Amino acid sequence: MRSGLVILLVTCVAVAAFALIVQNPFLLDLTFAALLYAVLGQAWNWVSGYAGQVSFGHALFFGCGAYGAALANWHHFSPWLGIASGIVAAAAIALAVGFPCFALRGHYFSIATIAVAAIGEIYVKNADWLNGAVGIEFKLASAGLGSLQFTSKLPWVFLALAVFALVQLATIALENSRMGYYLRAIRANQDAAASVGVDARAWELRALIASAAATALAGSLYAQYTLVVEPESILALPISISIALVGVVGGLGQLWGPALGALTYAFLAKYVAAQLGGSGRGLDLVIYGGLICLIAALRPSGIAGYVRELFARRRLAG
Numbered sequence: 001m002r003s004g005l006v007i008l009l010v011t012c013v014a015v016a017a018f019a020l021i022v023q024n025p026f027l028l029d030l031t032f033a034a035l036l037y038a039v040l041g042q043a044w045n046w047v048s049g050y051a052g053q054v055s056f057g058h059a060l061f062f063g064c065g066a067y068g069a070a071l072a073n074w075h076h077f078s079p080w081l082g083i084a085s086g087i088v089a090a091a092a093i094a095l096a097v098g099f100p101c102f103a104l105r106g107h108y109f110s111i112a113t114i115a116v117a118a119i120g121e122i123y124v125k126n127a128d129w130l131n132g133a134v135g136i137e138f139k140l141a142s143a144g145l146g147s148l149q150f151t152s153k154l155p156w157v158f159l160a161l162a163v164f165a166l167v168q169l170a171t172i173a174l175e176n177s178r179m180g181y182y183l184r185a186i187r188a189n190q191d192a193a194a195s196v197g198v199d200a201r202a203w204e205l206r207a208l209i210a211s212a213a214a215t216a217l218a219g220s221l222y223a224q225y226t227l228v229v230e231p232e233s234i235l236a237l238p239i240s241i242s243i244a245l246v247g248v249v250g251g252l253g254q255l256w257g258p259a260l261g262a263l264t265y266a267f268l269a270k271y272v273a274a275q276l277g278g279s280g281r282g283l284d285l286v287i288y289g290g291l292i293c294l295i296a297a298l299r300p301s302g303i304a305g306y307v308r309e310l311f312a313r314r315r316l317a318g
Helices: 002-024 025-050 058-072 079-103 106-125 154-176 178-188 190-195 200-228 237-248 256-277 283-298 301-317
Strands: none
Touching: 002 025, 002 154, 025 154, 025 178, 025 200, 025 237, 025 256, 058 079, 058 106, 058 200, 058 237, 079 106, 079 200, 106 237, 154 178, 154 200, 178 190, 178 200, 190 200, 237 256, 237 283, 237 301, 256 283, 256 301
């Protein structure tokens, strides 16, 4: 636990120093994207990595946070109230859909999450009070924490870094708690865990509610950052897949797996795509897809697992 806290502190200081020194809008945008995906990947990891129930419906929770922020702006409420309402809505939906879905296992659960997210997307596209398929554009306000609108990207990096640190702290606490041990036991063998009194559905539901809340928080930040919310860019299946891929590439059920996966994904999605330009459109996805295939074939434990193996070998060699 102590080593995890030290690494987290060093990481946060390094990212903050990088952002203050660089002051480059593109690199700050890349840093924000990496931190945001690290939060999303870690939130997904709580359910799919530690509990072993692979979800492809987290875009629904992401959308709750985004639309909560958008509606607050639309109706002239505080953005902080919008963030809170988005988190509450995501947690309520997780409770409502999680209870029946956790009666399923394996790919049946995954298919159920896809269906639930698709229903949510269809509903939003046809909901007049959410402006349907057109989406919602934010109204501009004076810059500051009160409006959560800024003239520079630097404050966004620090906000994302704060949320990242909060989620990592929660994961460190999870790994060393009864809940963490129960979730890992459920992932290893749900029937065996049930035989010693572990209520799998109840603990999985707790993990999903926490995961939904963290995902909604990231969705709210994203919406405030881009100042536009559309069903296609917020609730579509590719969003859920991207979140899942961050966790898979980084390493399932590992503290630093999502952060490493997010760094890789943000680099390919932002930097490589920008460098390739229009002539290389889609090539970044091909590279990322190839990377996933290589990791699945050669390093199923992900990037974090590979890094851990390297350190273990050095200790043995020394």
